[in-house]
Amino acid sequence: MASSAITPSAGGLRALSHPTRLKMLMLLRLEGPATATQLAQQLKLNTGAASYHLRQLAEHGFIAEDTERGDARDRWWKAAHESTRADLRSRTTEEEAESAEAYLHTVALLYTETLMQHVEERRYLPEQWQDASTISDWHLRLTPKRAEQLTDALAKVIEDWHEEGDDGEDTAGSGYFVVNLNAFPRPGTVVLEGEDE
Template sequence: MWFYRAPMDERTAVTPDAAGLKALGHPVRLRMLGLLRIEGPATATGLATRLGLNTGATSYHLRQLAQHGFIEEDEERGNARDRWWRAAHQSTYTGGASAADPEEAEAHDAYSQALAVFYGEQLHNAVSERMSLPADWLATTTMSDWNLKLTPAKAKALLEALFELIEDVDEEAGADGVGDYVVQLATFPRPGTIQ
């Protein structure tokens, strides 16, 4: 996520530095981290199969994620030959890149580009599966956009209100009919319009 909000629980969220953002600036690493966060611990072999990669490439990307503290070895599973990995946090928060720090700006841009690819792939997959959803789930989907005329202060207030609304939703894990539900939020000035 691009907009910075202080994590509600420091144990479940991470705010990476420029080096961490650079490590996440690879779509494969974002997918791996997402799988570990959503589906739980996995081995390099299991992730390689899910992502269509060889185990060598998968292991390399896992080491990069571990080096920057996004994942950790799950010592309760596996053995010396069968290493399991788990996400170290459930969320990644980022701030805006500083124009004064070219390295930070470049890392933030690479991360944002990788996120755009990742979100686009998720959205494409959701559209592909949409018509096979049960009617009650089909009614929960939308692809909507609004083009608003706002000041930066009003735009930030809107964004904060949306975050608060989403963070206040009570999850219903364990209830009948529960499914994984994704909310992707992209807010930005319309490209080419702000001077």
Template sequence: MDLTSITPDVAGLKALSHPTRLRMLGLLRIDGPATATSLATRLGINTGQTSYHLRQLADHGFVVDDEERGNGRERWWKAAHQSTLANTVPRKPEDQDAMDAYIQTVAVIYTQQLQAAVEEMPLLPTEWRDASTLSDYHVRVTAKHAEALTTKMHELFMELREDDEDDPDAVDFVFQFQAFPRPGHVSGPAGQVGGEES
């Protein structure tokens, strides 16, 4: 399957910086089209809030009407793209706040997913516990080498062959991939390291 993607502008990043919107978009991408009512139930919020967030996502091109569903009374929504590509280095310095807010929201969502997986781990069959891991690898590299490594990892996941949908042993499996300098060990433009002057 060819993956379609969207690279949002600053206004789009601001729209995605709301955790509920980012979770909603994720649900539509992974689980498929849904109504505001069904999304509200899954997210634990009211339908009015869900409809508002869906309109915000639609205004920025993240979701569209699913015209193949619905009966006039129910409006179905679907994701317009399968992934979001965000350049972590804004083109303009004044856009940094929008990028920072978006990345912070992504981190919150990933943390919530990880916590939910850890809480569910004791309930999993042994083979799925054995297939899961919480690992980190600390290596000493240059920024150029680190970028090359993360690029290789992205390519690996993009080329990943999914198991057949009809395979009864196959389930949705999440790989979370984060790569970053060890906090407190790289000086920023103002000479700060980990919030302290170096």
């Protein structure tokens, strides 16, 4: 991939706030290059709709044509970056704020879908994977500074975590393991900007 991360503009976040596009980007990042037809089959779309969403992703720089594969009739697409970094702090205009909010709604929707899929198949997983999985929450009383330190520390642990002795090759018994880090003030407990204290 050309670079490890992309920080989208407001228009890019708005384009990525469509659930189908975010799923397509996720599939291209996790499973590698694909054609519109292949993605349409995976996502239960018609090929025309899949092609439209791929063009939107390409227009905003999320994906690129994979010129090493296919031919004039069979276009392959690949992710242009490994991850998306949504810089939500610098969103100052109403359009930027609305785009960021729409994007976060879509991310939360996809997280919820993945979590529900896990719950449905959990009892059929091998016991070792059941033991390794958790759906937990902790409610802590923290200042904003301590909360930020906690999320930064957890993110660093996750980013640095890998299989012991991992040299990039698959380790026997390894599998893709999803870690979602959701950290935020408990809704309804903090005075919002613009509200009377």
